[in-house]
Amino acid sequence: MAAARYHGVELDRDDLRFPAGETPPPAALVEWARTNGLWASGTKFRWRHLLAVQTAGPVVLLFVDGSAALMVRADPARNVVWLKDPLAGPEALGIPVDELRLAQVWNGEVLLLRPERGTLLDNEPFGLMWVARLVWLEKPILRDIFVGSLVLSLLSILPAMLVMIVIDKVITYQSYSTLAMISAIVIIVTIYEMYLGHIRRQLMLIVGTRLDAKLGLHVFKRLLALPIDFFERTQTGAVMYQVGQITKLRDFLTGKLMTTLIDLIMVLVLLPILFWLSPMLTWIVLGGSVAIALTIFAFLKPMRRVFGNYQAAEIQKNTVLVESVQGIRTVKSLALEPQQRELWDRRSADAASWRQSVGNMSNWSQTLVSPWESLINRGALLFGAYIALLSPTGASVGSLLAFMMLSGRVAAPLVSMAKLIEDAEEMRTATGLAGQVLNIRPETETPGAGLRPRFAGAISFNAVNFTYPGAKNPALEKVSFDVPPGTMLGLVGRSGSGKSTITRLLQGINREYEGTIKIDGSDLREINLAHLRRSFGVVLQENFLFRGSIKDNIIAGRPGLTLTDAVRAARLAGAEEFIERLPTGYETWIEEGSPNLSGGQRQRLAIARALIHDPRLLILDEATSALDPESEALVNANIQRIAHGRTMMIVSHRLSSLVDCQNILVLDKGHMIDIAPHEVLLERCTIYRQLWLQQHRHLESHTSRGPKSALTAGA
Template identity: 55%
Template sequence: MDAADPHAPEGSGRINEASLSREPGLHTWLVGALAIARYHGIDLDPTTFRLDPATPVPSPAVLVEWVREQGMWAKAVRLKWQQLLRLESSGPVMLLMKDGGAVLMVEADASRNVVFVKEPTVSGAGVAVPVDELRLSQVWEGEVVMMRPQRNEEEQDTPLSFGFLTKLVMQERSILRTVGFASLIITFLTIVPILIVYSAVQRVIEYGSMSTLLLITIVLVVTTVLDAILEHARGNLLQVASTRIDAKIQLFVFKRLLSLPLDYFERTQSGVIGQAIGKVYQIREFITGRLLSTFIDASMLLILLPLMFFMQATLAWTIVAAAGLIMLVIACFLRPIRVLTGRLSAAESRKFSVLVETLHGIKTVKSLALESARYSQWDEFVAQAGDVRLQAGRLALWPATLTLPMQRYCQFGVMLLGAYLAVISKNAAEIGSLMAFTMISMRVAGPLIGFTKLMQDFEDVRATMGEAQAVLNNPPEIRGIDRGLRPAFAGAIEFDSVAFTYQGSQRPALNEVNFSVPPGTMLGLVGRSGSGKSTITRLLQGISRDYTGFVKIDGVELRSINLRHLRRNFGVVLQENFLFRGSIRDNIISGRAGLTMEDVVRAARLAGAEEFIERMPHGYDTFIQEGSPNLSGGQRQRLAIARALIVDPRLMILDEATSALDPESEALVNANLKRIGAGRTMVIVSHRLASLVDCTAIIVMDQGKVLDVGTHPELVERCSVYRMLWLQQNRHMTDNQGNTRHGSPTPVLAQGD
């Protein structure tokens, strides 16, 4: 990207779509996005962007979503001229024109009141020209798209910790400074009437001055009103800060969950994960609630405590001593409470896991009449959790009981002691001092007691933090998602001496696997259960990356490829596919930017789903409930295939995609395989060999090794394992050599088109 030329003549250049040098076949906005990405050293893949022919100009939201999917940060905003001049120089930004065109702003010069813009070209060529507000406003209404690389890996991989949460809190320092300033004013408004009482009460009592009493009353009313207004304003600011911190924590948690690798979810109970997320919200409530408010209130102590010692040092020392005793009592109970809190959290996790597992498997529970068994297990875990909760509750009562006398002293006892001191001193001036001190002590006692109790709450949160960290601080796959190469795929696959062992297993799932297939191959994977078929598909998707050897796609080692780019070029259909709540159309699109109804219909037709969708009450707008009870298994599977096909992937995996279907539905899916596979590489895992007879090549797996590779006739002839599997499934249709018997119909699934 060339730098702007500040000395270019101001009259040169017109900003409209006609003057833009477009890249062939690409929309101006897309060219601008590619140019900005190239400026930051990133190459985006324009072939993944789809524009609806009915709407020649894409929406900013679609463009931004596509850029984000490509691994960059992007945001569409509406700015005024003065805001545009103040934009920090962190690379070009794209200004979206009224007529659907775009220009790149490469520099802003506030002193001359101009911005420098240039035509968007991927090469970055072109001269920047200065434009003032009047000329720009004729073709621009304020829409801007900003782009930059994602934040560095260290920020993305930041683990959950108190330090990280403190950093989130400190990001609201501007609001917290305002809150602190308001707290100082509130403290000042607290001190003023106290000082008036301290100096004037004696005069009222001694001389019976009603005017002085009236003045004191007016001052107290005014300061009370101001105090209430400031307290309300401070509360509002704290609510804003808490809400913003809360939103950041929730976004962090959800993004962190999405970044965890699939194998972590496979080996971890859903209940444990759900319980850990619940703990994060407890931590959030502690930080944005008690912790924040306690520290704000504690700031008042810096002013009020010295004033207390100035007025009544003896009484002040007794309050400090009472607070110290409260702190000591709580400190003695911290360790046992921490132990019981850990036990309680573990018991609650076990209980919650039973609940989640039962809800996920409710069909099995109902069909096998397991209600009593599940209820008994739930009853057992509820009893265990209740027992630990009772112990923890009883233990927590002791510090509360033992500290209650000290709390009551801080609230009321200090006033009685002050009255006693005033009586024995026989000094009338002590009455005003006592009243003023009592007013201050009531302000000080709350924060002091709250600060000591904060220690106990912190111990609870520290135990809670450990549970949340056990889930969220697992190594994410974010580096692979946001980093790596983005090659254009043709579909060639190569496994070179690949070995892989699952965590906790002694036997390798793959052992020195070697094979290669050219682009456009329809590759079948067969073998007994546990032979390594699905493991190959997992490695191809980048789900498991700690293998030895080399897995290459078009000659590029898979571990060096950007994970998001890799998976977007794979269409995957599993044996059981999850459909989201929403319409059929929404499920097929699945939130992908730039896809249109035309793409939906094309994918549904290719998957053989169009015929049943059109018979639905509302066609593509038919709503699918959770669990898709209004669809048959074959319909769900064809929708899943359509969802995988809508992005026109270069590679496609069908992992037991037809094993759960009835024969008719399976025949419909298999009849479309040749059409589905046209122009792309397909990897088909199936126990039903009849669905693989038309494959270009079939790999026979056994105990993690490649036993043989060939076509169906070749494998029936020379591979004993394949021949045995074929005969077991088709004995009634073949002779002893595996040849189709005369007069026997060829299996429907083998007929293709």
């Protein structure tokens, strides 16, 4: 942690995927550092390696007893290294240690840390310049590709030169010795060209794979960093389609762009040769290429408009598909298949119409370009023949054929480069669509910053106001209350009163509020966001279970925990009884959407997942509303055990489940009406009393009918 802090990264012990109290292996430490945006490597060093280390920042030395030290510098002249205790402050000085003393405690394992190169781009807006910088990070390999392409371009001149020599020298003068020499050269060059071409393709594959991996990692990291309210107000299908444009960008970078740039190297090599063979014919080739470029440039602006409309239509079409798949149960239960098919047909027709427009535009572009491509080759041939006829000395057949062969190698890349402009415009649109998602401001600009206190559970709201983006009325207005640590607080009120908003603010989901929210005296805005959420256990009305085993779902986010921990949490949540009845118990596989579990079973697993890390603060937001009476009774029976030693906030419309809370907060239209125990609220809070009577009216009427029946019977 001290070494990472030197590089400006604050590591959290909860991120270390290894059981607390045990000595983590170097591999776990490396993964811990990499998860937090550092480049890390665990390796074995000898003493001479330590003396030769020249790195920015300390090196972590792992000792045989499980402890560690920081090597802050090496002094080869004195044959010592300077070590520092990781627990010492930044102002503490290191002590010199020689090889003999270090060998008594050090096993040779070191951990090297530095900022990840890719993180230098993490805070820059996503766009074409971002992509260009990402590609530039691969400049060592790109340099090798350039050198290889240059050599291959020089070798590509050989066939044309051979044709010229064979026709003008070998055949004309019947030179067998020259033919033998040329044959040997061809064999040698072919083998070398094959080998060099293989190496270049391998390097291109490496660059493409690395760019693909870095793009994928960056996109997923940015998606996870986006605020929840972005996903709540944005259609899932639109997000998936826009982010999916990264695939097109990847294919463009590793395909057409790289191939065209490599071919451009060939152009730079061959143009001087063409001018040497025939300046006049070379100008014809260049003139035709310029005409092609101008033709494509003329289509760029209308192509940009049409392609933008096509992308928008595809987004709407993809949204219908995703919503239909996600809501397939609702579609089936309400027999909405005809309506969804009709909607899909309309969106598909709209997308197809714009796709046709894009195709028409591209077709016209290709139609106008094709004649120029033909004129480059055929015009050069005809004009070359005309020059040969006019020339008093004539032109050799070999040189004319050589020019035709080389001009084709030049014209094709120039035409491809002109067409690349059209593809680049498409990529510009795709990059813009992806940037609309990836450039959304993340939840926090500095994920590693902020306080990381150990919570006891005291919560304080002071004059908190909050309004959802786009809403006219505030969701909370001047809300103030205090919750002592280790107590249960119930939240009640009509729908839209602000109950769930309070829990969202506590989790840092919505942070644009006025007033002050404190946990154990620490301002919520100053607490590290990841640490804050790990300190909470949260159970919602609708909970998502991941594809995997029941055990994996319970210990999700805490891979270092064992089956024993999962069993403990399941027992506390009342889930143990149904898990043990399953044929494979905790190894039962949960499919996507968890169709093999009932709603009550899913809810109890969610409660167990929230309890697995023994949080000091627990939020149950309508957590028992989906449970059947038996399951709810099991959870309520354990509620006191669950609440022991932690602050619990329970949001529920069922007031009977809040009776045991030390205090109940009553909300109405964003205002705090009252806060008191159940009995006190029944006496003095009109809203609470009305809600209670509405839910227990049948009990009141049953009580009133009971005595009357008895009197009647007695009469």
